[in-house]
Amino acid sequence: MPWPLAGVSSAVVFEPDRPRGTDGLVRLNSNENVYGPSKGTMEAIRAAVPSANRYPYMRYDELTTRVASLHRVKPEQVVLGCGSTEILRMAAQAFLGTSKKLVQASPTFEALEYYTRSVGAEVAAVPLTASFAHDLDGMRGRAASSTGLVYICNPNNPTASITPRKDIEDFLGQLPSTVLVLIDEAYHHYAGESSRYVSFLDHPINDERVIVVRTFSKVYGLAGLRLGYGIASPAVASRIRAFATLDNVNGMVVRAAIAALDDQQAVREFVKRNADERQEFFNQAMARMLKPIDSHANFVMINTHHPAAEVIQHFGKNNILIGRRFPAMDSYIRVSLGTPSEMLEFWRVWDLLPYANMHHH
Ligand SMILES: Cc1ncc(COP(=O)(O)O)c(C=O)c1O
Structure with a gap:
């Protein structure tokens, strides 16, 4: 018998036929790719199962070479990690210590801050600007x-917001020559190239201070298998x-990662x-007179004008997990984008909030 979906478009083949999970929870809390991994990537994972008894190091060179050629860098510039989280941890260990300081935005992704504190270094957190970009003057x-x-x-x-490319270039131009800058492009594929957002891997600048970090957890749909990488100068890469x-x-x-890189059609589809x-x-939000922060990622941050903890709890009681609290923006919630039916469920539960329709009355 022919496979029933063989003749239809890839869009239909990607429709997740997998169940929600036995717990019935709608997961809009970790910015994962709800459609991934691609079929080809899943096949590669299945094919790898019989080799689970073997240590993997003999395959590292192939993956490293593949990532290096993708970004047109030398293999010695690539550092592989157990998720990009491990790259952040290694960077904290390599470049921070008791008399050192990390400068970052507030709010931002917290893993590097966490590891910075664990190596005894200090964290300087500079609030985002009114347009939710990094305040690079303040950071300098x-x-x-x-x-x-x-x-x-x-x-x-x-915040799913971007910091303009030109501002980062100007910032680098004025920064002391000894200070390293780690640019985390975890959500790169969802940003789309524009004059305001340009990847520092796709269009590198010749600057030994720049470390760029990417992950297989987002568009490639491999969060559960843990792979990320950093690209830096050979000297900085070896210190990391x-x-x-x-x-x-x-x-x-x-x-799986090599199969995922081979499947660029799936990336475009995702x-x-x-x-x-x-x-x-955004259409649903506007219809409710809500104005989310302009999103360049696979999640959206939105001001509820109420304590985020209460809103998170309300969704939790209705089996929907949304993002954790971000104390610097305590009336905002972060919602990862799910399937159309999951998002319908999100808005249904939103409308149960006592103040959901306050603007209509
Ligand atoms: C900005 C950013 N960087 C890094 C990570 C870590 O991802 P992973 O360790 O799965 O690569 C995340 C995860 O959500 C993230 O949002």
């Missing part, structure tokens, strides 16, 4: 000689790599679906 003002690292998350988590867990990248994901779902989210 905090970058003293003790600054070991500056973190720029672009697009930024949790010195803190890697030995055999840090597992044997499933070394093959990006398109996210863009459609993002547009629909």
Whole structure:
């Protein structure tokens, strides 16, 4: 019998036929790719199962070479990690210590801050600007000689906002020559190239201070298998790599990642679906007189004008997980984009809030 979906478009094939999970929860809390991994990537994972008894290190060179050629860099500039989280942890260990300081935005993704504190270094957090970009002038003002690292998350988590490329270039131009800058491009594929957002991997500047971090957890749909990487100058890369867990990248994901990179059609499809779902989210929000922060990622941040903790609890009681609290923006919630039916459920539960329709009355 022919496979029933063989003749239909890829859009239909991607419709997730997998169940929600036995707990019945709608997961809009971790900015995952609800449609991933692609079919080809899943096949590669299945094919890797019989080799689960083997240590994976013999496959690292192939993956490293593949990532290097993707970004037109030398293999020695690539550092692989157990998720991009491990790259952030290694960077904290390599460049921060008791007399050192990390400069970052507030709010931003917290993992680097967490590891910075665990190595005994200090964190200087500079609030985002009114347009939710990094306040790079403010950050430069905090970058003293003790600054070991500056973190720029672009697009930024949790706000899904971007910091203009030109502003980052100007910032680098004025920063002390000893200060390293880690640019986290976890949500790169969802941002779309424009004059305001340009990746520092796609269009590198010749600057040894820049470390760029990417992940397989987002558009490639491999959050559960844990793979990320950093790209830096050979010297900086080797300082970071010195803190890697030995055999840090597992044997499933070394093959899955190569299959995922081969499947660029799937990446385009995932990006398109996210863009459609993002547009629909804004339509639904506008219809309720809500104005989310302009999103360049696979999640949206929105001001509820009420304590976020209460709103999170309301969704939780209705089996919908949304993003955690971000104390710097305590009336905002972060919502990852899910499937169309999951988002319908989100808005149904939103409308149950006592103040959901206050603007209509
Ligand atoms: C900006 C950013 N960087 C890094 C990560 C870590 O992802 P992973 O360790 O799965 O690569 C995340 C996860 O949500 C993120 O949002």
